[in-house]
Amino acid sequence: MQTSMVAPVMALVGWSLLIWVWMYVQRIPAMQKAGIKPQDARFPGSLDKLPDTARQAADNYNHLMEQPTIFYAAALAIQVAGHADATGVHLAWAYVAVRALHSLLQISINLVAVRFLLFAISTGVLAAMVVRELMRLF
Numbered sequence: 001m002q003t004s005m006v007a008p009v010m011a012l013v014g015w016s017l018l019i020w021v022w023m024y025v026q027r028i029p030a031m032q033k034a035g036i037k038p039q040d041a042r043f044p045g046s047l048d049k050l051p052d053t054a055r056q057a058a059d060n061y062n063h064l065m066e067q068p069t070i071f072y073a074a075a076l077a078i079q080v081a082g083h084a085d086a087t088g089v090h091l092a093w094a095y096v097a098v099r100a101l102h103s104l105l106q107i108s109i110n111l112v113a114v115r116f117l118l119f120a121i122s123t124g125v126l127a128a129m130v131v132r133e134l135m136r137l138f
Contacts, residue, residue, distance in 0.1 A: 002089060003084045003085055003086060003088075003089055004079065004084055004089070005075040005076065005078055005079040005084045005088065005089060005092050006076075006079060007089075008075065008089065008092035008093045008095070008096045009071075009072055009075050009076060009092070011093075011096050012064075012068055012071065012072075012095075012096045012099060013072075015064070015096070015099070015100055015103065016061070016064040016065070016068070019057065019060055019061050019064055019103055019107070020061055022057050022107060023054075023057040023058050023060075023061045025057075026053050026054040026057045026058075027047070027050065027054045027057065027058060030050045030051055030053070030054035031047070031050065031054075034049060034050060036049075036050075052110070053107075056106055056107050056108075056110050057107045059106065060102075060103050060106040060107050063102070063103075063106070064099070064103070067119075067122070067123070067126070068099060070126060070130075071092075071095055071126055071129075074126065074129050074130050074133065075092050075129070077133065078129070078133050081133070081136075081137070083133060083136050087132070088129060088132065088133075091125055091128055091129045091132075092129065094125045095122055095125045095126055095129070098118055098121050098122040098125060099122050101118055102115060102118040102119060102122065105118060
């Protein structure tokens with residue numbers, strides 16, 4: 001059993017980059033179709049007139065730049081402290097899996113109630129990782 005937190009961290013980084021690509025696959029053609037020049041997008045809200053599919057991908061990419069930063073810090077701190085164990089790695093992979101499901105839901109059918117449930121689950125998993133480590137440290 002691998003007890004390194006690096007693999008789940010890198011998996012979520014890779015997933016975030018894949019969503020970044022998807023965002024632009026959706027956004028660039030939508031901007032062209034709407035007649036929006038790149039410079040026109042310099043102000044927040046200027047792309048609000050794009051179709052949902054383009055906006056959902058961008059929103060999800062932004063979400064992957066928010067709470068997962070706590071995951072990265074926690075997972076790498078656990079690794080550096082030498083406390084990575086099978087349970088911690090399973091929790092880290094669970095976090096990555098739920099965030100990936102959240103992404104897939106948001107960039108497709110975007111059901112907010114289900115999306116919120118997945119967000120709450122991922123937050124619970126992240127909290128479990130952090131509480132376990134805090135108990136070890138203190």
